[in-house]
Amino acid sequence: MPDTSTGVVVIGGGSTGAGVLRDLTLRGIEAVLVEKGDLASGTTGRSHGLLHSGGRYCVNDEQAAIECVEEGRILRRIARSTVEDTGGYFVSVTEEDHEWEPRFVEGCRRTGITCERLSLDEARRREPALSRQVRTVFWVPEDGHLDPFYLVVGNVESARRRGARVMTHTEVIGFLRDGDRLTGVRIKDSKTNEEASIACQSVINATGAWSGLVARLLGVEVKVVPVKGTMVVLSRRLAHAAINRCHKPGDGDIVVPGLSVSILGTTSAKVAHPETLPIEWDEVRRMIEEGAMMLDGVTTARAMRAYAGVRPLYDLGAEAEGREMSRNFAVIDHQVRDGITGFTSIVGGKVTTYRLMAERVVDVAARHLGVRTPCTTAEVPLNDREEPLDQLRHRPSLLGVPKPHGDEPPLQPLLCECELVRPQDVAPWLKDPAVRDLEDVRRRTRSGMGPCQAAICSYRLAARLVSDRGLDGASATRAMADFLETRWRGVRHVFWGSQLRNMQVTTGLHMELYNVDRELMLQHSPPPLAGEGQGGGRGAEPAEVGAQR
């Protein structure tokens, strides 16, 4: 890995870092993004995907709510195809919820959130799965679903078209300094352990829950509290719209319809380290029980997997903990605060407000660099085209029809039948040096995210690693096994019903039809999870690492 140089190094490949990278390039600043894992592999890709109308924060966190309103509207303009306009409901179930209603209505009014009370009959007509326990329903049209993977990739690809570079699976292990001035970063490839330097004029720390750890490498403190949230994925959409409990934000009070699934979320627990995210059975149970209070069918739907993410709550020094803490964000200018020139951190916040966070932190960094070009990320669409609608690929519309009729195109071959991913959707990513394992392919294409959890498509992907990317069979088989293990880590937490039956097919296929367990043993390396993690990709991570979405 050669030493390089650039204008700004952005650390962190979540929504914030991706937004920062794009913002920088739109202002004509040369930049490199360095991410320890893959894009959207930390907090962003493990979010529940709710595009917040702001309703959830309008009572206790007014500023966050106002930002959600504004940013939601911007995202619908600039990142059209990452957003599904589902709308949302806030529903009261208990007496306590009922008492919260006037505060919610007042909060919506104060923060400018559109909110309409529906009769129960009307609400049930629109959303037949609403539980019998629901007593009051508010319609909040600006709730939506935000595809977090698509959002990050869209930002990064836009920046790349303007010359930005992206280094995934690359960790910042130190900083280069000239007295109080930052002059670069030391990086290490997490797969090959190769090290190198990137010389730069400025570094933006956009690592969310990891920002304290990154800042510590420089000897400065950023007080960020990692707060774990666990989510459960059901294999189908139970409701058309996002369903929120109308109460003080708590555990398991959101059901988000995301593409073909429903996501139940979430819990809230402080953790010691952003990568120690064990999923507890009690959390999974609570998600399902709480979800069932709002929607029928939650307990009988097929649970596909559970996963955990980590919120990067910024400690403003208040006594508040976890959910009580603000979902606001803050820009830390370390030149002002710590006397270190060329280092800026952005902490707190949420995926919905990623663009605004990026704008604010780039404002500060650009000022120090003497760049006066204003931010244009609120106007330039993510695909950089003039069309009002984002023309990033929208998968299902391209798939043709099930059976050829007349001149209609025939059904195209699929690589992942569950998620309707075609071979040509995967092919370009296999050429991208930022894509290093099959989980990376999954995040960009959704392969392996459906009910069978990669039982079938993992082989097809491994095959392409050999034919398209020139990997040897051992590495490709290893990548396939790692991919399946990552899926397995999430499935294990919802191991009953149809998903359990499915997994007998998975083990039957891979152990009996392919004999993959022996393939791994015969490679003279221990099976994934048992090893020390040398070059084994995500599968070699310690087991406590939370399951991926």
Add this chain to the structure above:
Amino acid sequence: MKTDVAVIGTGLSALAAARTVQQAGRQVVLVWPGLSSLYFLFATIDVIGYPTATATESVADPAEAVARLITREPSHPYARAGMDAVHAGTRLMLEWFKEAGLAWQGALNRNFLLPTATGTPKPCCLAPASMTAGDLSRPEPIVFCGFTGYQDFAPELAASNLKRQWGAADVSAIRVTAPGYGPDRLFTSVDLARSFEDATFRDAVAAQLREHVSGDGARVGVPGVLGLTRPGETFAAFQEAVGHPVFEIPTVPPSVIALRLFDRLRKHLQEAGIEIIWAAPAHAAQVTDERCRSVLLKAAGHEFPVEAASYVVALEDWVDGAFRAGVHTVRDPFFHEPITWNKVPTDRTAESLFSTQPFEQVGYALTDRLQPADENGKPLARNVFCAGGAMAGYDPSGTKSRGGMAIATGYRAAREALAA
């Protein structure tokens, strides 16, 4: 309706049990819950591939290895079936295959070592004749051949893995075009298999192969799609056209090799006048005076009983729905007994996917006569016998022993049912 033995299940153990009853000259009714586990889990009949779930040295003599296993683990399904059932069941099935026109090869005292679609050598005892030219104890070079646009067999991946394990110079990969198929068309293994029954199509593929594969006794490994309804004929014609030994490699469901086996055996039973009740999940056993009087089936919106003198429950534990896993409790659909209870669902699994899984071990506790038993070892019904995946401790994935266990336990349960 009243019959001698009702066999409940669609997999290999159910078929072995039904054949056993038929051969004894008694009346048998087959009750099938739905799709056969054969579609998902079988292509070859693996008796025992490795002595333990973690051993890397494969078994050379399956009969001897099973005998050893029986001594070592007296509660293992093989021990419950007994060595006699292993021999008699295998003989019964091989004779049946022959009578039904299925060309299979193999014997209990040796394993083939056949390459899988990942290019991994896999030990297996009995296999369709169309697969055995792939045996790695033979020295001839191997050319893996895939089809452009066909995703379920990747010759490059298979060749790369097998090269490393089996001698670098002798393995190569090619891809040919299957006329009418290509990267723009959605097709499955079954579509290809039907096309291979057409001589023009077959010859067009064979012509390309002849061009790519040069002499020196090379053999050609292709995905298992060489014909569906007349496999023997199709295979022979293709092999002759290619001019080299050809072997098939099984692929993901829908696995054509498994479909052929299942469809042929099913038709053969039906031709012999055996009644099959199809797509009817059994959901309750009516037990009085320690005997099962009938099993209730649900089909097409109504419920009806099947009455038999005795019953063989020959189901895979999960894929064909023998057990229903709730969040904490696993129940069986006949007696509605809790089979197992887990405080936390994760406890049903091992940390790694590729290791011995607790959920695979789940099954009925059994009496010595293979009757499902309660916790005190007392039979739930004296005339019900269990075979296949529904037995406790039945976990063939690590040792590669699914087919052998299915046949031995199916045979033994049927013998017990006949004696009841």
